Amino acid sequence: MHTLTADTPDLAAYDVILVNSSGGKDSQAMLDVVCTLAQRAGVLDRVTVLHCALGHVEWPGTSELARTQAEHYGVRYEERHREQGLLLDQVCRRGKWPSASARYCTSDQKRGPARKIITQLVAELGDLDRPARVLNCMGLRAEESRARLRKSPLSRDEAASSGRRIVDTWLPIHDWTEDQVWQRIRQSGVPYHPAYDQGMTRLSCSLCVLASRADLIRAAQLRPDLAAEYATLETEIGHRFRNDMSMSDIITAAAASSAVSLEGAEHAAVVELGQGQLWWPRFERHTDRYGTIFLCTGPDSEDYVTFESAPVGSRGRLVAVVLETRPSVHCGDLTRGLAPTTPAVGEEITLGSGTVFTEPDPDTGLPTAVGLVPDDGRDEDWLDPRALYRCHNQTVRLELRAA
Ligand code: SF4
Numbered sequence: 075m076h077t078l079t080a081d082t083p084d085l086a087a088y089d090v091i092l093v094n095s096s097g098g099k100d101s102q103a104m105l106d107v108v109c110t111l112a113q114r115a116g117v118l119d120r121v122t123v124l125h126c127a128l129g130h131v132e133w134p135g136t137s138e139l140a141r142t143q144a145e146h147y148g149v150r151y152e153e154r155h156r157e158q159g160l161l162l163d164q165v166c167r168r169g170k171w172p173s174a175s176a177r178y179c180t181s182d183q184k185r186g187p188a189r190k191i192i193t194q195l196v197a198e199l200g201d202l203d204r205p206a207r208v209l210n211c212m213g214l215r216a217e218e219s220r221a222r223l224r225k226s227p228l229s230r231d232e233a234a235s236s237g238r239r240i241v242d243t244w245l246p247i248h249d250w251t252e253d254q255v256w257q258r259i260r261q262s263g264v265p266y267h268p269a270y271d272q273g274m275t276r277l278s279c280s281l282c283v284l285a286s287r288a289d290l291i292r293a294a295q296l297r298p299d300l301a302a303e304y305a306t307l308e309t310e311i312g313h314r315f316r317n318d319m320s321m322s323d324i325i326t327a328a329a330a331s332s333a334v335s336l337e338g339a340e341h342a343a344v345v346e347l348g349q350g351q352l353w354w355p356r357f358e359r360h361t362d363r364y365g366t367i368f369l370c371t372g373p374d375s376e377d378y379v380t381f382e383s384a385p386v387g388s389r390g391r392l393v394a395v396v397l398e399t400r401p402s403v404h405c406g407d408l409t410r411g412l413a414p415t416t417p418a419v420g421e422e423i424t425l426g427s428g429t430v431f432t433e434p435d436p437d438t439g440l441p442t443a444v445g446l447v448p449d450d451g452r453d454e455d456w457l458d459p460r461a462l463y464r465c466h467n468q469t470v471r472l473e474l475r476a477a
Contacts, residue, residue, distance in 0.1 A: 081226075081227035081228045081244075081248075082111070082228075082246075083209060083228055083242065083244055084115070085108075085111050085112050085115045085117050085120075085209065086115045086116065086117050087207060088117075088120065088207045088208060088209040088242075089120065089196075089199055089202070089206045089207050089208065090120060090122070090192070090195045090196065090199070090206060090207070090208045090209070091108065091112060091117065091120045091121045091122070091208075091209045091211065092121075092122050092124055092188070092191065092192060092195065092208065092209065092210050092211060093105050093108050093121060093122070093123045093124065093149075093211045094124055094126075094184070094188055094210070094211065094212050094213070095123050095124065095125050095140045095143065095144070095213075096125070096126075096136070096140075096213075096277055096278045097125060097132075097133075097136040097137070097139045097140035097143070097267060097277060097278075098213070098267065098276065098277030098278060099252075099255050099256065099259060099266060099267075099270065099277070100213035100214070100215055100247060100255055101140075101213040102143055102213075102255075102259055102262075102264065102266055103213065103247055103250070103254075103255040103258040103259055104211060104212070104213035104246050104247050105123065105143060105144070105147065105213075106147075106258055106259070106262045106264070107246045107247060107258070108121060108211050108246055109121060109147040109149060118147070118148065118149060119149075121147070121149040121150065122149065122150040122151075122152055122191070122195060123140065123143070123144035123149055123150065123151045123152070124152050124153075124154065124187070124188060124191050125137055125140035125141070125151070125152075125153045125154075126153075126154055126155065126156075126183055126184045126187045126188065127153050127154070127155045128155070128160065128161055128183060128278065128279055129155065129160040129161070130300070131160070131161050131162060131279050131280060131281070131300065132277075132278060132279055132280065133267060133269045133274075133277055133278075133280050135267065135268075135418070136267060136277065136278075137153055139265065139266075139267055140153075141153070142264075142265060143264055143265075146262075146264050152191055154187035154190065154191060155183075155187065156182055156183050156186060156187060158182075160183070161179055161183060161279065162303075162307060164178065164179070164182060164183075165307060165311065166307065166310075166311065169311045169312075169313060170311070170313050171283055171308075171313055171314070171315050171316070172283050173283055173316070173317075174283075174284060177284075179279075179283070188210070189234055192208055192210065192234060192239070192241060195208070196208065196238060196239045205235075205236075205237065205238055205239050205240050206238065206239045206240070207239070207240050207242075208234075208239055208240065208241045208242070209242050209244055210231060210234070210241055210242065210243045210244070211243075211244050211245075211246060212243065212244075212245055213245075213246075213247055214245050214248060215245075215247055215248060215249075215250055215251075215252075215255075216248050216249055217251060217252070222248075225245060225248065226245075227244065227245045227246075227248040227249070228242060228243070228244050228245075229242065229243050230242055230243075231243045256460070257411060260410070260411050260412050260413070260460060261411040261413075263413040263415060264415075265415050265416070265417075266415075268417065268418070268421045268422070268423065269296070271421075271422075271423045271424050271458075271460075271461050271464065272292070272296055272422060272424060273292045273296075273424065274289055274292060274293065274296075275288075275289055276289060280293045280296070280297050280300055281293050281294070281297070281300060281301060281304055281315075281321070281324075283315065283316060287319065287327075290319070290324050291324060291327050291328045291331060292328075294321075294324050294325050294327075294328035295328045295331075298325075298328075301321060301324065301325050301328070302325070304321040305320075305321040305322045305325055308320060308321045308322065344473050344474070344475050344476075345384075345385055345388075345390075345473065345474040345475075346471060346472070346473055347379070347381060347384055347444060347472040347473065347474060348369050348379035348381065348471075348472055349369065349371075349379070349397065349469065349470065349471045349472070350368075350369030350370050350371045350378070350379050350469065350470070351369065351370040351371075351467055351468065351469050351470075352367055352368075352369060352394060352462075352465045352466060352467070352468055352469075352470050352472070353367065353368055353369075353370060353466065353467065354366060354367045354368065354443075354462065354466075355368070355443060359407055362453075362454040362455065363453070363454060363455075363456055364454070364455050364456055364457050364458075364459050364462060365445040365446075365447075365456035365457065366431075366432075366433055366443035366444060366445035367425070367443065367444065367445065367457070367462070367472075368442050368443045368444070369470070369472060376438070378435070378440075378442040379442070379472075380440045380441055380442055381432045381441045381442070381443075381444040382440070382441055384430055384432055384441070384444050384474075385430055385474065386430050386431055386432055387429060387430065387431075388429070388430050388474065389427075389428065389429050389430075389449075389477055390427070390430065390446075390474040390475055390476060390477050391424055391426070391427045391474070391475045391476070391477045392424070392425040392426055392427070392430075392444075392445075392446050392457065392472065392473070392474060392475075393422055393423065393424050393425065393472075393473045393474075393475050394422070394423045394425055394461075394465045394468075394470035394471070394472055394473075395420070395421075395422050395423075395470060395471045395472075395473060396417045396418065396419055396420060396421045396422075396423065396465070396468050396469070396470055397419065397468075397469045397470060397471055398419065398468065398469035399416050399417060399418070399419055399468050399469075400416075400467060400468065401414075401416060401467075402414035402416070402463075402466040402467035402468070403467065404463070404466045404467065406463060407459060407463070410459065412459055412460065412463050413463065414463045414464070414466045414467070415463065415464050416468070417464050417465065417468060421464075423461050423464055423465055423470075424458070424461060425446075425457045425458060425461050425462060425465070426446050426448065426456060426457040426458050426461070427446065427448070427449075427477045428446035428447045428448040428449055428456065429446060429447045429449075430444065430445075430446060430474060431444075431445055431446070431447055432444050432445075433445070444472070445457065
Protein backbone atom coordinates (compact mmCIF):
# COMPACT_ATOMS: atom_id res chain seq x y z
CA MET A 75 0.00 0.00 0.00
CA HIS A 76 1.44 3.38 -1.00
CA THR A 77 1.28 5.96 1.78
CA LEU A 78 -0.09 9.23 0.46
CA THR A 79 2.16 12.16 1.30
CA ALA A 80 2.21 15.85 0.50
CA ASP A 81 4.32 14.87 -2.52
CA THR A 82 1.75 12.44 -3.92
CA PRO A 83 0.06 14.21 -6.83
CA ASP A 84 -3.64 13.97 -7.64
CA LEU A 85 -3.44 11.62 -10.59
CA ALA A 86 -6.91 12.60 -11.82
CA ALA A 87 -5.58 16.12 -12.44
CA TYR A 88 -3.33 14.86 -15.26
CA ASP A 89 -4.26 14.11 -18.85
CA VAL A 90 -1.22 11.92 -19.47
CA ILE A 91 0.56 9.72 -16.93
CA LEU A 92 3.84 8.45 -18.35
CA VAL A 93 5.74 5.70 -16.53
CA ASN A 94 9.38 5.40 -17.61
CA SER A 95 10.34 1.75 -17.28
CA SER A 96 13.79 0.25 -17.66
CA GLY A 97 12.24 -3.13 -16.80
CA GLY A 98 14.34 -3.12 -13.61
CA LYS A 99 13.22 -3.53 -10.02
CA ASP A 100 12.71 0.16 -9.21
CA SER A 101 10.68 0.76 -12.37
CA GLN A 102 8.64 -2.32 -11.55
CA ALA A 103 7.82 -1.24 -7.99
CA MET A 104 7.03 2.28 -9.21
CA LEU A 105 4.70 0.91 -11.90
CA ASP A 106 2.80 -1.02 -9.24
CA VAL A 107 2.41 2.16 -7.15
CA VAL A 108 1.32 4.35 -10.06
CA CYS A 109 -1.16 1.81 -11.44
CA THR A 110 -2.66 1.17 -8.00
CA LEU A 111 -3.23 4.89 -7.45
CA ALA A 112 -4.44 5.46 -11.03
CA GLN A 113 -6.92 2.61 -10.69
CA ARG A 114 -8.17 4.06 -7.44
CA ALA A 115 -8.57 7.49 -9.06
CA GLY A 116 -10.37 5.97 -12.07
CA VAL A 117 -7.69 7.13 -14.54
CA LEU A 118 -5.83 3.92 -15.36
CA ASP A 119 -6.56 4.53 -19.04
CA ARG A 120 -4.33 7.62 -18.92
CA VAL A 121 -1.25 5.56 -17.99
CA THR A 122 1.37 4.75 -20.65
CA VAL A 123 4.50 2.73 -19.96
CA LEU A 124 7.54 3.80 -21.98
CA HIS A 125 10.54 1.52 -22.32
CA CYS A 126 13.55 3.06 -24.04
CA ALA A 127 15.22 0.00 -25.54
CA LEU A 128 19.01 -0.04 -25.52
CA GLY A 129 19.50 -2.89 -27.98
CA HIS A 130 21.87 -5.74 -27.31
CA VAL A 131 23.74 -3.86 -24.55
CA GLU A 132 20.79 -4.24 -22.16
CA TRP A 133 20.04 -7.55 -20.46
CA PRO A 134 18.36 -9.99 -22.85
CA GLY A 135 14.59 -10.18 -22.38
CA THR A 136 14.27 -6.71 -20.83
CA SER A 137 11.95 -5.23 -23.48
CA GLU A 138 9.71 -8.31 -23.41
CA LEU A 139 9.58 -8.13 -19.61
CA ALA A 140 8.70 -4.40 -19.59
CA ARG A 141 5.84 -5.18 -21.97
CA THR A 142 4.65 -8.11 -19.84
CA GLN A 143 4.67 -5.90 -16.76
CA ALA A 144 2.59 -3.21 -18.52
CA GLU A 145 0.16 -5.83 -19.80
CA HIS A 146 -0.26 -7.16 -16.28
CA TYR A 147 -1.78 -3.82 -15.26
CA GLY A 148 -3.72 -3.44 -18.52
CA VAL A 149 -2.01 -0.19 -19.51
CA ARG A 150 -0.62 1.03 -22.83
CA TYR A 151 2.96 0.05 -23.63
CA GLU A 152 5.27 1.97 -25.95
CA GLU A 153 8.84 1.16 -26.85
CA ARG A 154 11.27 3.62 -28.38
CA HIS A 155 14.95 3.74 -29.13
CA ARG A 156 17.30 6.50 -30.16
CA GLU A 157 16.85 6.79 -33.91
CA GLN A 158 20.29 8.32 -34.55
CA GLY A 159 22.05 5.24 -33.18
CA LEU A 160 22.31 3.09 -30.08
CA LEU A 161 24.84 3.40 -27.27
CA LEU A 162 27.89 1.78 -28.86
CA ASP A 163 27.36 3.81 -32.06
CA GLN A 164 27.44 6.93 -29.92
CA VAL A 165 30.59 5.82 -28.09
CA CYS A 166 32.24 5.05 -31.40
CA ARG A 167 31.33 8.41 -32.91
CA ARG A 168 32.30 10.45 -29.85
CA GLY A 169 35.45 8.42 -29.21
CA LYS A 170 34.61 8.46 -25.50
CA TRP A 171 32.65 6.39 -23.04
CA PRO A 172 29.95 8.19 -21.03
CA SER A 173 30.72 8.92 -17.37
CA ALA A 174 29.02 10.33 -14.27
CA SER A 175 29.94 13.86 -15.34
CA ALA A 176 29.23 13.31 -19.06
CA ARG A 177 26.20 11.12 -18.95
CA TYR A 178 25.17 11.59 -22.56
CA CYS A 179 23.87 8.02 -22.68
CA THR A 180 20.92 8.77 -20.39
CA SER A 181 20.04 12.09 -21.97
CA ASP A 182 20.22 10.75 -25.53
CA GLN A 183 19.03 7.16 -25.07
CA LYS A 184 16.29 7.79 -22.51
CA ARG A 185 15.38 11.45 -21.91
CA GLY A 186 15.23 12.34 -25.62
CA PRO A 187 12.83 9.53 -26.60
CA ALA A 188 10.70 10.32 -23.49
CA ARG A 189 10.31 13.94 -24.62
CA LYS A 190 9.22 12.74 -28.06
CA ILE A 191 6.55 10.45 -26.73
CA ILE A 192 5.21 13.18 -24.46
CA THR A 193 4.77 15.31 -27.59
CA GLN A 194 2.98 12.43 -29.28
CA LEU A 195 0.67 11.67 -26.34
CA VAL A 196 -0.25 15.35 -25.96
CA ALA A 197 -0.99 15.59 -29.69
CA GLU A 198 -3.30 12.57 -29.38
CA LEU A 199 -5.40 14.49 -26.83
CA GLY A 200 -6.46 16.97 -29.51
CA ASP A 201 -7.41 20.55 -28.66
CA LEU A 202 -8.13 20.93 -24.93
CA ASP A 203 -8.43 24.74 -24.88
CA ARG A 204 -5.73 24.68 -22.21
CA PRO A 205 -2.24 23.26 -21.81
CA ALA A 206 -2.27 19.48 -21.34
CA ARG A 207 -1.08 18.28 -17.94
CA VAL A 208 1.54 15.52 -18.05
CA LEU A 209 2.85 13.52 -15.10
CA ASN A 210 6.22 12.00 -15.94
CA CYS A 211 6.98 9.21 -13.42
CA MET A 212 10.45 7.82 -12.75
CA GLY A 213 11.73 5.12 -10.38
CA LEU A 214 14.72 7.03 -8.94
CA ARG A 215 15.47 6.43 -5.26
CA ALA A 216 17.27 8.79 -2.88
CA GLU A 217 19.55 6.11 -1.42
CA GLU A 218 21.08 5.35 -4.82
CA SER A 219 23.28 8.45 -4.97
CA ARG A 220 23.79 11.91 -3.52
CA ALA A 221 22.50 13.47 -6.75
CA ARG A 222 19.27 11.47 -6.45
CA LEU A 223 18.95 12.29 -2.75
CA ARG A 224 18.87 15.99 -3.65
CA LYS A 225 16.00 15.56 -6.12
CA SER A 226 12.52 16.67 -5.15
CA PRO A 227 9.90 13.89 -5.30
CA LEU A 228 7.54 16.18 -7.22
CA SER A 229 8.74 19.04 -9.41
CA ARG A 230 7.83 21.07 -12.47
CA ASP A 231 9.93 20.19 -15.53
CA GLU A 232 10.25 23.64 -17.04
CA ALA A 233 12.47 22.42 -19.88
CA ALA A 234 9.85 19.89 -21.03
CA SER A 235 6.89 22.25 -20.48
CA SER A 236 5.66 24.59 -23.19
CA GLY A 237 2.59 26.62 -24.12
CA ARG A 238 0.87 23.34 -25.09
CA ARG A 239 1.76 21.31 -22.02
CA ILE A 240 2.75 21.45 -18.38
CA VAL A 241 5.04 18.58 -17.38
CA ASP A 242 5.57 17.54 -13.77
CA THR A 243 8.14 14.93 -12.76
CA TRP A 244 7.15 12.54 -9.98
CA LEU A 245 9.42 10.08 -8.19
CA PRO A 246 6.87 7.81 -6.46
CA ILE A 247 9.44 5.62 -4.65
CA HIS A 248 12.03 8.33 -3.96
CA ASP A 249 12.26 7.56 -0.22
CA TRP A 250 12.03 3.76 -0.51
CA THR A 251 14.69 1.29 0.53
CA GLU A 252 15.74 -1.63 -1.65
CA ASP A 253 13.92 -3.98 0.75
CA GLN A 254 10.69 -2.06 0.28
CA VAL A 255 11.11 -2.34 -3.48
CA TRP A 256 11.51 -6.12 -3.33
CA GLN A 257 8.63 -6.45 -0.89
CA ARG A 258 6.36 -4.57 -3.28
CA ILE A 259 7.46 -6.74 -6.20
CA ARG A 260 6.85 -9.92 -4.22
CA GLN A 261 3.42 -8.74 -3.18
CA SER A 262 2.52 -7.88 -6.78
CA GLY A 263 3.38 -11.38 -8.05
CA VAL A 264 4.58 -9.81 -11.34
CA PRO A 265 7.72 -11.41 -12.86
CA TYR A 266 11.04 -9.62 -12.43
CA HIS A 267 14.20 -9.94 -14.48
CA PRO A 268 16.22 -13.16 -13.87
CA ALA A 269 19.53 -11.21 -13.86
CA TYR A 270 18.76 -10.35 -10.22
CA ASP A 271 18.80 -14.03 -9.30
CA GLN A 272 22.17 -14.33 -11.02
CA GLY A 273 23.79 -11.81 -8.70
CA MET A 274 23.13 -8.46 -10.37
CA THR A 275 21.87 -5.55 -8.27
CA ARG A 276 20.86 -3.26 -11.16
CA LEU A 277 19.49 -3.75 -14.66
CA SER A 278 19.46 -1.54 -17.82
CA CYS A 279 22.84 -1.74 -19.65
CA SER A 280 24.51 -5.00 -18.63
CA LEU A 281 27.85 -3.17 -18.46
CA CYS A 282 26.94 0.27 -17.13
CA VAL A 283 29.64 2.91 -16.72
CA LEU A 284 28.11 3.80 -13.34
CA ALA A 285 27.77 0.26 -11.98
CA SER A 286 29.60 -1.08 -8.94
CA ARG A 287 32.79 -3.04 -9.49
CA ALA A 288 31.03 -6.22 -8.27
CA ASP A 289 28.18 -5.78 -10.75
CA LEU A 290 30.58 -5.17 -13.62
CA ILE A 291 32.60 -8.27 -12.83
CA ARG A 292 29.49 -10.40 -12.49
CA ALA A 293 28.06 -8.99 -15.73
CA ALA A 294 31.32 -9.77 -17.55
CA GLN A 295 31.04 -13.36 -16.30
CA LEU A 296 27.43 -13.63 -17.42
CA ARG A 297 27.92 -11.85 -20.78
CA PRO A 298 31.52 -12.53 -21.84
CA ASP A 299 30.84 -11.80 -25.54
CA LEU A 300 29.46 -8.37 -24.75
CA ALA A 301 32.39 -7.62 -22.44
CA ALA A 302 34.78 -8.63 -25.25
CA GLU A 303 32.92 -6.32 -27.65
CA TYR A 304 33.32 -3.43 -25.18
CA ALA A 305 37.02 -4.24 -24.77
CA THR A 306 37.56 -4.22 -28.54
CA LEU A 307 35.81 -0.85 -28.81
CA GLU A 308 37.88 0.44 -25.91
CA THR A 309 41.05 -0.41 -27.83
CA GLU A 310 39.72 1.04 -31.06
CA ILE A 311 38.84 4.43 -29.62
CA GLY A 312 41.77 4.53 -27.17
CA HIS A 313 39.58 5.62 -24.26
CA ARG A 314 39.16 3.61 -21.04
CA PHE A 315 35.67 2.37 -20.16
CA ARG A 316 36.18 4.02 -16.76
CA ASN A 317 39.03 6.01 -15.23
CA ASP A 318 39.41 3.50 -12.42
CA MET A 319 38.83 0.33 -14.49
CA SER A 320 39.24 -0.52 -18.14
CA MET A 321 37.02 -3.18 -19.67
CA SER A 322 40.03 -5.43 -20.07
CA ASP A 323 40.68 -5.02 -16.30
CA ILE A 324 37.08 -6.06 -15.67
CA ILE A 325 37.40 -9.11 -17.91
CA THR A 326 40.63 -10.11 -16.16
CA ALA A 327 38.99 -9.71 -12.73
CA ALA A 328 35.96 -11.71 -13.89
CA ALA A 329 38.18 -14.57 -15.07
CA ALA A 330 40.27 -14.42 -11.88
CA SER A 331 37.27 -14.55 -9.57
CA SER A 332 35.90 -17.57 -11.49
CA ALA A 333 39.30 -19.25 -11.19
CA VAL A 334 39.56 -18.56 -7.45
CA SER A 335 36.16 -20.00 -6.73
CA LEU A 336 36.86 -23.01 -8.90
CA GLU A 337 40.18 -23.62 -7.14
CA GLY A 338 38.41 -23.46 -3.77
CA ALA A 339 35.77 -25.94 -4.82
CA GLU A 340 36.35 -29.42 -3.61
CA HIS A 341 34.55 -30.94 -6.56
CA ALA A 342 34.06 -30.21 -10.22
CA ALA A 343 32.91 -26.72 -11.25
CA VAL A 344 29.38 -28.01 -11.86
CA VAL A 345 27.87 -31.08 -10.22
CA GLU A 346 24.45 -32.11 -11.48
CA LEU A 347 22.34 -33.26 -8.54
CA GLY A 348 19.24 -34.38 -10.43
CA GLN A 349 16.20 -33.35 -12.44
CA GLY A 350 12.57 -33.12 -11.42
CA GLN A 351 9.79 -30.84 -10.20
CA LEU A 352 11.10 -28.69 -7.38
CA TRP A 353 9.23 -28.67 -4.04
CA TRP A 354 10.20 -28.33 -0.43
CA PRO A 355 8.94 -29.91 2.83
CA ARG A 356 6.13 -27.93 4.46
CA PHE A 357 8.05 -27.49 7.70
CA GLU A 358 10.64 -25.38 5.88
CA ARG A 359 8.03 -22.68 5.40
CA HIS A 360 6.54 -23.10 8.87
CA THR A 361 9.92 -22.71 10.54
CA ASP A 362 11.20 -20.06 8.09
CA ARG A 363 14.32 -22.17 7.65
CA TYR A 364 13.76 -22.72 3.91
CA GLY A 365 16.75 -25.06 4.07
CA THR A 366 16.02 -28.08 1.85
CA ILE A 367 14.25 -28.93 -1.36
CA PHE A 368 13.33 -32.13 -3.14
CA LEU A 369 12.75 -33.10 -6.75
CA CYS A 370 9.65 -35.09 -7.74
CA THR A 371 9.86 -37.34 -10.77
CA GLY A 372 6.36 -38.82 -10.81
CA PRO A 373 2.96 -38.92 -9.07
CA ASP A 374 3.79 -41.53 -6.39
CA SER A 375 5.20 -40.88 -2.96
CA GLU A 376 8.39 -42.77 -3.80
CA ASP A 377 8.98 -40.78 -7.01
CA TYR A 378 11.74 -38.60 -5.66
CA VAL A 379 15.32 -38.01 -6.71
CA THR A 380 17.64 -39.43 -4.05
CA PHE A 381 20.76 -37.44 -3.34
CA GLU A 382 23.01 -40.36 -2.37
CA SER A 383 25.81 -39.07 -4.60
CA ALA A 384 25.49 -35.42 -3.54
CA PRO A 385 28.89 -34.00 -2.43
CA VAL A 386 27.84 -33.55 1.22
CA GLY A 387 30.21 -31.17 3.04
CA SER A 388 31.27 -29.36 -0.15
CA ARG A 389 30.71 -25.66 -0.52
CA GLY A 390 29.00 -24.18 -3.54
CA ARG A 391 26.09 -22.38 -5.10
CA LEU A 392 22.85 -24.25 -5.68
CA VAL A 393 21.36 -23.37 -9.06
CA ALA A 394 18.06 -24.50 -10.60
CA VAL A 395 18.09 -24.45 -14.40
CA VAL A 396 14.49 -24.33 -15.60
CA LEU A 397 13.65 -27.06 -18.12
CA GLU A 398 9.86 -26.96 -18.24
CA THR A 399 7.30 -24.60 -16.71
CA ARG A 400 3.74 -24.75 -15.42
CA PRO A 401 1.69 -22.61 -13.01
CA SER A 402 2.35 -23.39 -9.37
CA VAL A 403 -0.61 -24.04 -7.10
CA HIS A 404 1.33 -23.12 -3.96
CA CYS A 405 -0.49 -20.53 -1.84
CA GLY A 406 2.82 -18.79 -1.15
CA ASP A 407 4.17 -17.46 2.11
CA LEU A 408 1.33 -15.20 3.15
CA THR A 409 3.08 -13.70 6.15
CA ARG A 410 5.88 -12.46 3.91
CA GLY A 411 3.71 -11.62 0.91
CA LEU A 412 5.59 -14.15 -1.24
CA ALA A 413 3.75 -15.82 -4.09
CA PRO A 414 4.96 -18.21 -6.80
CA THR A 415 5.86 -16.73 -10.17
CA THR A 416 6.44 -18.67 -13.37
CA PRO A 417 10.00 -18.51 -14.73
CA ALA A 418 11.12 -18.80 -18.34
CA VAL A 419 12.56 -22.02 -19.76
CA GLY A 420 16.35 -21.75 -19.64
CA GLU A 421 16.32 -19.38 -16.69
CA GLU A 422 19.07 -20.10 -14.16
CA ILE A 423 17.96 -19.38 -10.63
CA THR A 424 20.45 -19.26 -7.79
CA LEU A 425 18.84 -20.74 -4.69
CA GLY A 426 21.66 -20.00 -2.26
CA SER A 427 25.28 -20.57 -1.29
CA GLY A 428 26.79 -22.63 1.51
CA THR A 429 27.70 -26.18 2.49
CA VAL A 430 25.79 -29.13 1.06
CA PHE A 431 23.79 -31.41 3.34
CA THR A 432 21.03 -33.95 2.77
CA GLU A 433 18.13 -35.11 4.94
CA PRO A 434 16.47 -38.55 4.84
CA ASP A 435 12.88 -39.30 4.00
CA PRO A 436 11.23 -40.32 7.34
CA ASP A 437 9.68 -43.44 5.77
CA THR A 438 12.40 -44.78 3.50
CA GLY A 439 15.50 -43.31 5.16
CA LEU A 440 16.78 -42.32 1.71
CA PRO A 441 18.29 -38.84 1.31
CA THR A 442 15.53 -37.19 -0.74
CA ALA A 443 16.02 -33.63 0.51
CA VAL A 444 19.10 -31.57 -0.26
CA GLY A 445 20.07 -28.13 1.00
CA LEU A 446 22.85 -25.74 1.91
CA VAL A 447 23.92 -24.51 5.33
CA PRO A 448 24.87 -20.84 4.96
CA ASP A 449 28.27 -19.62 6.17
CA ASP A 450 26.95 -16.83 8.41
CA GLY A 451 25.19 -19.04 10.97
CA ARG A 452 21.71 -17.59 10.39
CA ASP A 453 18.70 -19.65 11.45
CA GLU A 454 16.32 -18.57 8.71
CA ASP A 455 16.30 -18.38 4.90
CA TRP A 456 19.14 -20.79 4.30
CA LEU A 457 17.98 -20.74 0.69
CA ASP A 458 16.53 -17.60 -0.89
CA PRO A 459 12.71 -17.82 -0.49
CA ARG A 460 12.17 -15.41 -3.38
CA ALA A 461 14.15 -17.72 -5.67
CA LEU A 462 12.36 -20.78 -4.29
CA TYR A 463 8.93 -19.38 -5.11
CA ARG A 464 10.18 -18.72 -8.64
CA CYS A 465 11.00 -22.44 -9.03
CA HIS A 466 8.15 -24.09 -7.17
CA ASN A 467 6.58 -26.92 -9.17
CA GLN A 468 8.84 -26.19 -12.16
CA THR A 469 10.91 -28.94 -13.77
CA VAL A 470 14.53 -28.04 -13.14
CA ARG A 471 18.03 -29.44 -13.38
CA LEU A 472 19.60 -28.89 -9.99
CA GLU A 473 23.26 -28.05 -10.07
CA LEU A 474 25.94 -27.36 -7.47
CA ARG A 475 28.33 -24.80 -8.91
CA ALA A 476 31.49 -23.31 -7.54
CA ALA A 477 30.43 -20.46 -5.23
S1 SF4 B 1 22.56 2.01 -17.81
FE1 SF4 B 1 24.46 3.17 -17.46
S2 SF4 B 1 25.56 3.12 -19.41
FE2 SF4 B 1 23.45 2.50 -19.82
S3 SF4 B 1 22.39 4.35 -20.41
FE3 SF4 B 1 22.10 4.17 -18.20
S4 SF4 B 1 23.78 5.28 -17.21
FE4 SF4 B 1 24.30 4.98 -19.40
